[in-house]
Amino acid sequence: xxxxxxxxxxxxxxxxxxxxxxxxxxxxxxxxxxxxxxxxxxxxxxxxxxxxxxxxxxxxxxxxxxxxxxxxxxxxxxxxxxxxxxxxxxxxxxxxxxxxxxxxxxxxxxxxxxxxxxxxxxxxxxxxxxxxxxxxxxxxxxxxxxxxxxxxxxxxxxxxxxxxxxxxxxxxxxxxxxxxxxxxxxxxxxxxxxxxxxxxxxxxxxxxxxxxxxxxxxxxxxxxxxxxxxxxxxxxxxxxxxxxxxxxxxxxxxxxxxxxxxxxxxxxxxxxxxxxxxxxxxx
Numbered sequence: 329x330x331x332x333x334x335x336x337x338x339x340x341x342x343x344x345x346x347x348x349x350x351x352x353x354x355x356x357x358x359x360x361x362x363x364x365x366x367x368x369x370x371x372x373x374x375x376x377x378x379x380x381x382x383x384x385x386x387x388x389x390x391x392x393x394x395x396x397x398x399x400x401x402x403x404x405x406x407x408x409x410x411x412x413x414x415x416x417x418x419x420x421x422x423x424x425x426x427x428x429x430x431x432x433x434x435x436x437x438x439x440x441x442x443x444x445x446x447x448x449x450x451x452x453x454x455x456x457x458x459x460x461x462x463x464x465x466x467x468x469x470x471x472x473x474x475x476x477x478x479x480x481x482x483x484x485x486x487x488x489x490x491x492x493x494x495x496x497x498x499x500x501x502x503x504x505x506x507x508x509x510x511x512x513x514x515x516x517x518x519x520x521x522x523x524x525x526x527x528x529x530x531x532x533x534x535x536x537x538x539x540x541x542x543x544x545x546x547x548x549x550x551x552x553x554x555x556x557x558x559x560x561x562x563x564x565x566x567x568x569x570x571x572x573x574x575x576x577x578x579x580x581x582x583x584x585x586x587x588x589x590x591x592x593x594x595x596x597x598x599x600x601x602x603x604x605x606x607x608x609x610x611x
Contacts, residue, residue, distance in 0.1 A: 331520050332375035334358050334366055334408065335382030339476040340422060343513035344381055350517070351375070358382075360400040363407035370411045377520040378412050379420040380405050381513075383452075387426070388571040390448040397451035406458025413464035418523035418530075420516050425472040425504060425536070427453045430575020433503075435540075437581045438470070438532040446572040456532070465527030467519045469512070469585075472536045472578045473546075475599070476509035477606035482543070486550045487609055490558035500544035500562035504578030505536030508599030515591050522589055529588055534580040537596030546596075553600055554609045 329349055335341035336354030345352045351373060358369040360382055370378055384390065384400040405421050412419035426449035427442045444450045456468050475483045489496055515535050523529055541549075544562045551558050565574060582593045 329376045330373070331377045331379060331517065332370065332373045334360070334369070334378065334380045338381055338383070339474055339479045339481065339509035340512050340516070341381040342478045343476065343510045344379065344517065347513060347517045360404040361396070363399070363404040366404055366408050367411045370408065370415070374415070375417065377418045377420065377524055378408060379516050379520055380408055381422060381516070383422070384448070387446070387448045390451065391446060391571045394447040394451065397447055398454055401451035402454030402458060405455040406462065409459040409464045409466060410462045412466070413462045418465040418467070418520055418527060419459065420467045420469060420520045420523070421455065421459050422512065422516065423456055423468050423470040424449065424452050425470060425575060425578040425580060427456065427470065428575060430577045432577055433579070435579040435581040436534070438534050438584050445575060448572060465523050466530050467523060468532040469516060469519065470532065470534050470580065471507050471512055472504045472580060473506040474509050474512065475506055475603060477603050478509070482506070482546065483550055483600065483603055484607070486547050487554060487556070487607070490551050490554070490556040493558060495559035495561060496547065497561045497563045497567070498544040498547045499565050499568055500542040501564050502574055502576050502578065503540055503542055505538055505540050505580060505593070506546055506596040506600070507535065507537040508594060508596060508603065510602065511537070511594040511599060515585075518591060519589055533585040533588070534582045535585050535591065536580040536582060536593065537599065538593040540579050549597065549600060554604055
């Protein structure tokens with residue numbers, strides 16, 4: 329048995345590569361800007377399941393590159409799901425809280441009404457719709473605020489800035505669940521294995537770290553855990569304008585994931601400690 333992972337250098341893909349029976353392939357074998365390359369790779373490897381851990385993630389740049397984002401985040405996953413359906417194998421696709429408009433304070437249900445605020449969210453929603461429409465056994469796993477010891481993410485940015493400054497202004501009106509990439513990888517792997525035996529579990533699911541917090545509170549936790557003396561001043565999103573509008577409410581209801589797959593929300597504080605240890609950034 330093997331699980332084919334589309335993606336090799338991203339945060340989740342690098343964690344998936346450490347798990348059993350996983351084969352990760354990169355852009356040289358499956359370039360998502362050429363979706364038929366993904367199709368050829370799936371047929372060539374003949375896996376027992378496929379996990380798509382590759383994506384266009386440049387949220388702000390997507391405002392100017394929506395066609396490219398749609399190709400990578402929309403069309404390519406649709407092709408992957410189509411081929412998985414043809415081979416009668418399950419497909420696990422990682423999506424995002426950005427498919428919601430982010431209003432209110434209630435946690436978003438997997439069955440809630442979507443309404444992305446920008447191009448990135450629209451491209452990810454397009455991918456979801458295409459995956460959902462081909463008849464494969466599938467799981468769309470929406471997650472949020474991904475962090476790890478790899479790549480570019482909030483933890484690594486805060487460590488760098490916290491070492492350079494005595495204090496930072498950090499957005500405090502966006503609320504969500506930071507989610508360690510390692511936990512996402514383990515969840516995707518477990519879901520793929522379960523779908524092989526129980527394709528009736530197909531559907532959309534949520535998976536994010538707990539407890540929910542603001543970016544400002546997350547920054548404080550990073551500095552405390554790393555032993556960095558750097559103050560944090562809460563600011564509203566309006567004081568830190570970006571080309572793409574971010575959802576203010578990224579709380580995600582993950583009860584369906586735990587009920588169906590037995591996978592509980594991870595504690596991001598434990599994951600943060602592991603990330604800082606991997607980075608050699610603990611006191």
